[in-house]
Amino acid sequence: MVSYxxxxxxxxxxxxxxxxxxxxxxxxxxxxxxxxxxxxxxxAVKSAKRHFPYANGCAVCLQECHSG
Known part of the structure; x- marks a missing residue:
């Protein structure tokens, strides 16, 4: 598991x-x-959106979870 x-x-x-x-x-x-x-x-992004609705994966370290 990885820390986010x-x-x-x-x-x-x-x-x-x-x-x-x-x-x-x-x-x-x-x-x-x-x-x-x-x-x-x-x-991790799903968890972040509970507090920050406009959370998105980092374009550098989380390319697979970055939208946009």
Whole structure:
């Protein structure tokens, strides 16, 4: 299982990116929320959308879960 985080700061398009642990774009500690460990990124993004409806997978570390 992999650890996932969501950025608490939206991007210019309003989305809150979800990152895999170790991503080069993972925000610093005060600007992210630990979502938990999941089998795949689809579950992580689903979890993030409970708190941030416009969550989306990071275009770098979660390409398979990035829409748009």
């Amino acid at each position: 985080y969501v950025s608490t700061q939206p991007q210019s398009n309003g989305e809150h990116p979800v990152h895999r642990s170790g991503c080069e774009h993972l925000p610093d500690e005060p600007h992210r929320v630990f979502l938990g460990s999941f089998v795949d990124c689809h579950e």
